[in-house]
Amino acid sequence: MNTSASPSILPALTDASAITIVKIGGHVIDHKNALSNVLTHFSVLPGHKILVHGGGKLATEFAARLEVPQTMIDGRRVTDEETLKIATMVFAGLVNKNMVAALEARGLSALGVTGADADLIRAKKREVSKVDYGYVGDVESVRADRLLAWLNQGLTPVVAPITHNGKGQLLNTNADTIANAIAKTLSKDSRKFKVTLIYCFEKSGVLLDVENEDSVIREMNLKKFQSLKAEHKIFAGMIPKLENAFQAIGVGVNQVIIGKAEDLPQLMSGSAGTRITHG
Amino acid sequence: MNTSASPSILPALTDASAITIVKIGGHVIDHKNALSNVLTHFSVLPGHKILVHGGGKLATEFAARLEVPQTMIDGRRVTDEETLKIATMVFAGLVNKNMVAALEARGLSALGVTGADADLIRAKKREVSKVDYGYVGDVESVRADRLLAWLNQGLTPVVAPITHNGKGQLLNTNADTIANAIAKTLSKDSRKFKVTLIYCFEKSGVLLDVENEDSVIREMNLKKFQSLKAEHKIFAGMIPKLENAFQAIGVGVNQVIIGKAEDLPQLMSGSAGTRITHG
Numbered sequence: 001m002n003t004s005a006s007p008s009i010l011p012a013l014t015d016a017s018a019i020t021i022v023k024i025g026g027h028v029i030d031h032k033n034a035l036s037n038v039l040t041h042f043s044v045l046p047g048h049k050i051l052v053h054g055g056g057k058l059a060t061e062f063a064a065r066l067e068v069p070q071t072m073i074d075g076r077r078v079t080d081e082e083t084l085k086i087a088t089m090v091f092a093g094l095v096n097k098n099m100v101a102a103l104e105a106r107g108l109s110a111l112g113v114t115g116a117d118a119d120l121i122r123a124k125k126r127e128v129s130k131v132d133y134g135y136v137g138d139v140e141s142v143r144a145d146r147l148l149a150w151l152n153q154g155l156t157p158v159v160a161p162i163t164h165n166g167k168g169q170l171l172n173t174n175a176d177t178i179a180n181a182i183a184k185t186l187s188k189d190s191r192k193f194k195v196t197l198i199y200c201f202e203k204s205g206v207l208l209d210v211e212n213e214d215s216v217i218r219e220m221n222l223k224k225f226q227s228l229k230a231e232h233k234i235f236a237g238m239i240p241k242l243e244n245a246f247q248a249i250g251v252g253v254n255q256v257i258i259g260k261a262e263d264l265p266q267l268m269s270g271s272a273g274t275r276i277t278h279g
Numbered sequence: 280m281n282t283s284a285s286p287s288i289l290p291a292l293t294d295a296s297a298i299t300i301v302k303i304g305g306h307v308i309d310h311k312n313a314l315s316n317v318l319t320h321f322s323v324l325p326g327h328k329i330l331v332h333g334g335g336k337l338a339t340e341f342a343a344r345l346e347v348p349q350t351m352i353d354g355r356r357v358t359d360e361e362t363l364k365i366a367t368m369v370f371a372g373l374v375n376k377n378m379v380a381a382l383e384a385r386g387l388s389a390l391g392v393t394g395a396d397a398d399l400i401r402a403k404k405r406e407v408s409k410v411d412y413g414y415v416g417d418v419e420s421v422r423a424d425r426l427l428a429w430l431n432q433g434l435t436p437v438v439a440p441i442t443h444n445g446k447g448q449l450l451n452t453n454a455d456t457i458a459n460a461i462a463k464t465l466s467k468d469s470r471k472f473k474v475t476l477i478y479c480f481e482k483s484g485v486l487l488d489v490e491n492e493d494s495v496i497r498e499m500n501l502k503k504f505q506s507l508k509a510e511h512k513i514f515a516g517m518i519p520k521l522e523n524a525f526q527a528i529g530v531g532v533n534q535v536i537i538g539k540a541e542d543l544p545q546l547m548s549g550s551a552g553t554r555i556t557h558g
Binding site: 062065066067085088089090091092093094096097098100101102104105109110111112113114116117118119149153155162164166167168169170 | 345364368375380388392396397432445446447
């Protein structure tokens with residue numbers, strides 16, 4: 001692993017290489033200064049890395065301006081044809097390309113992609129059972145070979161949350177799921193990369209008391225998670241995130257770190273956030 | 280050069296490889312069926328290739344829906360901050376990613392990029408003299424190494440007409456200029472690639488009589504161009520396009536072909552369009 005602060009000089013990947021996948025979303029995307037700071041921190045993270053981003057509130061804002069009504073079912077957005085257009089424009093266009101340009105200005109060689117590019121992430125349109133979520137894709141496969149080739153070229157993939165079905169249809173896909181799928185794919189089989197997955201969200205980490213930012217659980221393994229869950233000490237909204245994290249750990253991801261995007265250097269060094277490991 | 284119809288199996292580039300750069304824009308982008316046919320033709324073009332696209336009328340349509348007033352000076356659009364956002368969303372997002380997904384469905388491995396991605400195309404904001412065109416970029420440099428690496432990976436770059444200045448600023452850039460700059464960069468120095476540049480537009484080729492689609496000038500060299508120009512037999516609007524074509528030929532581009540996107544196979548085989556050569 002290259003530990004210098006120069007982002008552009010990286011050795012070719014070896015079996016022992018560290019690969020860090022950082023997922024950012026929510027309010028940091030909407031706030032120019034916050035985003036700028038996060039991208040600066042990201043640009044100097046040591047080693048090979050991949051950025052996965054959501055779209056913040058911009059898609060909702062453009063939908064309002066374009067007078068495209070948004071339907072929410074159980075807190076989830078329905079992606080009709082017009083909403084998919086907006087998601088593609090905002091996530092793959094506006095957000096992705098401005099991030100790429102900002103990272104380039106910080107000395108990183110960034111390659112902005114969606115799951116459609118080079119068949120990176122193939123997804124299946126979610127089946128209609130009780131609810132029709134429209135053009136929403138559930139990840140089926142990730143082309144690790146593409147990511148590794150780009151990393152070996154010295155490029156940092158910046159992945160927008162749009163996938164495709166291989167038949168020409170773009171699909172809106174959750175950025176957390178994409179980050180998780182990438183981390184798992186780079187960890188499985190005989191690969192020996194040391195994969196770290198960092199989920200950035202609005203809180204300082206997994207909190208024992210959701211009202212208290214100082215109650216971060218610093219380390220968690222499956223046993224601790226299960227006992228805290230049994231004691232109802234974990235906020236219900238965090239449980240799916242944590243279950244996904246433990247699933248990633250289960251297939252070989254080295255560690256999952258959860259915390260604030262603004263704390264990225266501290267999340268990496270272990271002085272902030274919640275660190276989820278096998279152990 | 281691979282002449283089979285299977286788009287995905289391509290030999291690694293050698294000095295003698297053919298590289299075809301196709302630029303499409305205008306009405307084919309706006310018409311779903313026309314675009315679908317062009318992408319089918321493009322997907323089976325033999326050899327290594329690069330697609331460069333404009334945005335058709337979609338950016339204008341979205342500007343109207345978003346109530347962003349558009350200023351035209353001498354027939355050219357002024358790109359203010361809001362218009363740049365729309366251009367980035369439409370060209371790099373909506374148009375680029377739908378083309379990529381459509382090409383993937385046709386068996387091609389397509390990589391959709393802007394000039395910001397991997398520092399592919401660096402541009403300079405056009406200086407304000409009499410007119411301020413806003414966030415419009417004039418191409419300064421093209422990273423041939425990036426294009427060649429992607430072609431060698433078996434990827435087909437699909438380039439949207441957005442560049443960057445290396446300092447974090449995206450810039451709106453003419454797609455014809457981008458195609459020209461790519462062709463020239465891949466042709467210059469000691470490179471021996473056989474570069475063909477195909478400009479697709481609304482007409483069947485360079486016409487002797489602009490009202491008569493059957494008056495296509497089939498072959499043109501610099502001498503013929505200059506004599507036709509002197510006799511005022513070339514439509515004024517075509518002259519800058521042709522001058523750019525001859526400039527490309529002058530620095531080593533093998534041939535430039537001008538014609539209708541719908542005729543792509545015939546343009547390649549030489550049975551349609553205007554072929555511009557050293558001659």
